[in-house]
Amino acid sequence: MTAHGTPDHQPLRIVTVVGSPRAGSRTRLAAESLANALATTLAESGTPAETAPTIDLAELASGLLVPWSLSAEAAEAVATVQSSTILLLATPTFKGSITGILKLLLDTIPSGGLEGVVAIPVAIAGAPAHRHLAEIALRPILAELGAATPVPSFLLLEEELGDVQSAADDYATAHAPVAAAVAQALAVRRKE
Template sequence: MVTTVVAGNPKPGSRTLEAATRLAEALTGRSPDHVIDVIGLGSGLLGWGDEAVAAAVSTTAASDLVVVASPTFKATYTGVLKLFLDQFATGDGLRDVTAVPLMLGGGPAHALAPDLLLKPVLVELGATCPAPGLYLLDSSYTDDGRIAEYADRWRGAVTAQTTSV
């Protein structure tokens, strides 16, 4: 199983990236094969045909499992993540990819954001999301046990989906 983490935080090396990597490891028992810190793609995201962006899109689309993560920004996912997701073809850009939406925020007010805002975009791009999205508080995700709880609860559904596509 090829696992990729996609983090759409405007800050490189963010807590969002760390949380997504932790979730991928908890779901699979190993480090992800690929980590895409979207902000590192820079201005190539603003147009079409950038080689680094195309390679990141290709890597993501060829993955079995992708954890797609964003901080909650203006009550939704970030613009930098949107720019990356816009690079995928609608309907089949993430065909045969199992995706897990993950969002971090400062408080519980946006706890439904992964399912209401990020998951529909991933499904529109062709991904299968067999489990609910995960929302974490950015101040406590490292020690609150929610990543482990989520992985214990949903690992079977996620891994079963990745082996059936």
Template sequence: MTTSAVTPTTPATDASSASRSRLHVLPVVGNPRPGSRTRVAAESLSRAIAQRLGGGLTPTVDLADLAPELFAATRPAVDDALRRLASAHVAVVATPVYKASYTGLLKAFLDLYGADGLRGVVAVPLVVSGSPAHSLAGEVHLRPLLVELGASVPTRALALTEAQLADLDEVVATWVDAHGPLLDAAAVRA
């Protein structure tokens, strides 16, 4: 895994833009299936947020790739992913909805942080579910976990149903337009 950020394509024109151009957005995917639709959604939202903030996008942390190492005595790739998330400016933390909540894989990963392990990170919860009945899983379950770890969660979670994945770009653009001012303010503070 590499930690270098992709630089924005437009140069910064003022002090605020200059500081924001160093921002980076990290997608973290808690789906146990590699290359999942949750990952596609997380990367789409992360790209849109990075574009909105004039920042860079860092390579995805896909926990499916790290699962075999998660409970091992030594876990260099997991430790690297933990450092990358803790140093992200903005993190899209994505999970499919399992049993009306986030996955155990995501919980096991986030449990490796101590108190305030995500202090200074602006987190955006993203949940993908099969039914609109689970649309509050991000607000009721994932947001409190991220706040407990010290992350700032300035926006509502993006809750997607599997049916919405067909129009993912449009759904993401609508969400970013609606929540962009909150992300802008949080990114400046970060």
């Protein structure tokens, strides 16, 4: 199956969600750099992948405030997240955890709603002591939602953002094959 994205020959679909409260943030830059690096690395290895337009939650915040009455844009974002093959969830470390805006999105997804999705947390921290805090908060939520998390999170310090493309390329080289293999296996399970 290495020559195909999924069993029905569809490319792997990489969806990027940015949970920064500021639109167009450095967190978005890091997440999009990783999405593009993953797609390029997979394509070079013969696994077709495509990146969906980035979902920047700062632009959708008010539509997420009432989970049972989402705005049309927020509902579309949730559907896009649930239909992804590989999901990048990006957040700055905010008060020792993920941002509230990212939690709002995740709260709209039912338990098991990300079954069959490979999720990769992306976290930006201001200090070394905070590097893993957002990841620690995010992984249990992803487990509850049914997402597979077979590869390490993409964790950067703010001071490393100047060389984000190099870090993203290195990460993709090391982890894209595993993420793709798990995504393909989950796609087979979904078809059964």
